[in-house]
Amino acid sequence: MNYKEFAEKEERLAPGHGLCAGCAAPIIVKTVLSATDKPVVVANATGCLEVSTTIYPASAWRVPWIHSAFENAAATISGVEAAYQSLKKQGKIGEDVTFVAFGGDGGTYDIGLQSLSGALERGHDFLYVCYDNEAYMNTGNQRSGSTPFGASTTTEPAGKVIPGKTEFKKDLMKIVIGHDIPYAAKASVGNWLDLIKKAEKAFQVKGPKFLLVNSPCTTLWGFSNKSTIDIAKLLIETCAWPLYEYENGEYHLTYKPKEKKPIIEYLKTQRRFKHLLKPENKHVVDTIQKHVDEKWAEILRLCGEEE
Amino acid sequence: MFEILGVASGLRAPIAMPVANRALSAPLNIHCDHSDTMGVRDAGWIQIYAENAQEAYENTLLAVKLAEDKEVLLPVMSCMDGFITSHGVENVVIHEDDAVREFIGEYSFQYNLLNYKNPVTVGAIELTDYLFETRRQQAEAMERVPRVLPRISKDLAEITGNEFDVVEEYYTDDADAIVLTMSSAAGTTKAVVDRMRREGKRVGLLKLRMFRPFPFERIAEALQGAKAVAVLDRAFSFGTSAPIFTDVKNALYNADSKPKLQSYVFGIGGRDISDEHIEGVFKRLLSGDVSDREEYINLRE
The missing domain is CATH 3.40.50.920 (Rossmann fold)
Known part of the structure; x- marks a missing residue:
């Protein structure tokens, strides 16, 4: 799909919802859902996206949508898909229907991980999309398993004792790929064409599919709400958010920056990393850079690319 | 599971859930008492209890019809004593499949998540301006149970010979x-x-x-x-x-x-x-x- 075709599609998530101006989540939702023309049923974990799009009696969803709890978006969509398979077998439903679950990092890396694992292992035919804004933003920036090293959160605030989060981000892609599912990809709102291609590809695969999408949070990462895409692009250019896919057991890099930017270029754009610019925290930045370098080298190796 | 019980009743999901009653931890104990279902008595589920395996079987059939009744639409726990009944060995009269199938019938959805031509939002967020009314509707559905029950019980008794009474x-x-x-x-x-x-x-x-x-x-x-x-x-x-x-x-x-x-x-x-x-x-x-x-x-x- 190109930009023109995309622009002509009806948005499956209507405008007028209550998400922050500059939030990446609705961009991710609209992009992913535009990548298929089939009827779609959506399940949503508790989080920003869910609470901001369905404040009763209004709903921004133009497709059937269900929310059950924080921890079970994958289990919920499993149930819906299983009901569909049963009705189809009974001849009570004819059309091909597609199933998508959306969860934030809290609902995916942490609280919903068990339910996601179960759904992947059982082999349901669905796409799980994690919009990763790297902390519990709906409740005001508490750390999650996805929060990056050095980020200041309300539960690990940067101060005299610790320089923000003291653990690295969980490598969720490894956990998901460990389930030997047919398709998993890391994507970003910073590369729209790459995201839509991955979504289109995912929709053509039968079985469980997974997209991990970087979702900058203007409000709690602390940057101007016109800079969302720039921030996401910058992260890609530092190689800290490698764009790759895992397809039938093989890794492919889908974008390689021409020149790898130092991570400090990215860190200095956001309030959550502001403390890292102090001279006494240079060792923290060094630690982050070393980690980025190691993970990038690992991805290049997996994708069979030259350093 | 406590949170999900409230989701099921709040979404008015017509679930029939057999429960083998067991003690709650800690200390760990897997034998019978009623701490589990008594602990969730305010979760908005109907609760029925069986004396023996025959009742556990017939109560569960009743639970399906009761949960799905348009006047009710509430989830039902069909409880039996863990181990004592759930693993007990006793004779049970199994009723004819066809008769039971006819009694259960086919559930017709009022709102169908798979009907994409008429998309519904299930499990929206309700704030201070709506949740109270939603809860009141759940309470009213509970109040309608005694009125609906005799009809379902009578139909089931035509198969089982045993009329369910509260x-x-x-x-x-x-x-x-x-x-x-x-x-x-x-x-x-x-x-x-x-x-x-x-x-x-x-x-x-x-x-x-x-x-x-x-x-x-x-x-x-x-x-x-x-x-x-x-x-x-x-x-x-x-x-x-x-x-x-x-x-x-x-x-x-x-x-x-x-x-x-x-x-x-x-x-x-x-x-x-x-x-x-x-x-x-x-x-x-x-x-x-x-x-x-x-x-x-x-x-x-």
């Missing part, structure tokens, strides 16, 4: 002493009532079959005329009286005559209750020995 009155009419309990302990109590009746003692059993919604009027009626009643709960309710006892006392507040009430807790963590224990309860009731305290059966103190 309580079972066993020699309560002229009884001086009544034991009120649920589930498998009711079976043991029936044997004791039979034996004591042969000895000329005016004793009876009031078996509670539906705990939510609680049949206040039926219980108050059935206990009229008794001198003393013992309520046997298989669960603690820490910091207050045992659950069934609390509701029975509530049921009698506006009754014309109020029997003396004794609360017993028994069978925690699968602790045995024998016919001798129940006979002991009846003897104390008949002698007028009733205390204001919660007492315990077969407990080392």
Whole structure:
């Protein structure tokens, strides 16, 4: 799909919802859902996206949508898909229907991980999309398993004792790929064409599919709400958010920056990393850079690319 | 699971869930008591309890129809005693598949998530301006259960021969002493009532079959005329009286005559209750020995 075709599609998530101006989540939702023309049923974990799009009696969803709890978006969509398979077998439903679950990092890396694992292992035919804004933003920036090293959160605030989060981000892609599912990809709102291609590809695969999408949070990462895409692009250019896919057991890099930017270029754009610019925290930045370098080298190796 | 029970009832999901009642941790114990379902009695689910395997089977058929009834649309727990009934070996009359299939029928969706031509949003967020009304609707659905139940029960009885009622009155009419309990302990109590009746003692059993919604009027009626009643709960309710006892006392507040009430807790963590224990309860009731305290059966103190 190109930009023109995309622009002509009806948005499956209507405008007028209550998400922050500059939030990446609705961009991710609209992009992913535009990548298929089939009827779609959506399940949503508790989080920003869910609470901001369905404040009763209004709903921004133009497709059937269900929310059950924080921890079970994958289990919920499993149930819906299983009901569909049963009705189809009974001849009570004819059309091909597609199933998508959306969860934030809290609902995916942490609280919903068990339910996601179960759904992947059982082999349901669905796409799980994690919009990763790297902390519990709906409740005001508490750390999650996805929060990056050095980020200041309300539960690990940067101060005299610790320089923000003291653990690295969980490598969720490894956990998901460990389930030997047919398709998993890391994507970003910073590369729209790459995201839509991955979504289109995912929709053509039968079985469980997974997209991990970087979702900058203007409000709690602390940057101007016109800079969302720039921030996401910058992260890609530092190689800290490698764009790759895992397809039938093989890794492919889908974008390689021409020149790898130092991570400090990215860190200095956001309030959550502001403390890292102090001279006494240079060792923290060094630690982050070393980690980025190691993970990038690992991805290049997996994708069979030259350093 | 507690949170999800509220999701099921709040979404008015017509679920029929068989439950083998078990103790709650800690300490870990996998044997029977009613702490699990009593602990979720405010979760908005209908709760019915089975005395034996036959009832567990037939109650579960009833649960499906009750949950799916348009006047109700609430989830139902069909409870049986863990191990005692769930793993007990006893004869069960299995009804004809075709008859049961016809009784259950086909559920027709009012709102179908798979109907993408008419998309619905299920499980929206409701804030201060709407949740209260939604909860009131759940309460009203619960209130409609006693009205709907006889119709479903009658249809099921055409297959099973057993009519489901919210309580079972066993020699309560002229009884001086009544034991009120649920589930498998009711079976043991029936044997004791039979034996004591042969000895000329005016004793009876009031078996509670539906705990939510609680049949206040039926219980108050059935206990009229008794001198003393013992309520046997298989669960603690820490910091207050045992659950069934609390509701029975509530049921009698506006009754014309109020029997003396004794609360017993028994069978925690699968602790045995024998016919001798129940006979002991009846003897104390008949002698007028009733205390204001919660007492315990077969407990080392």
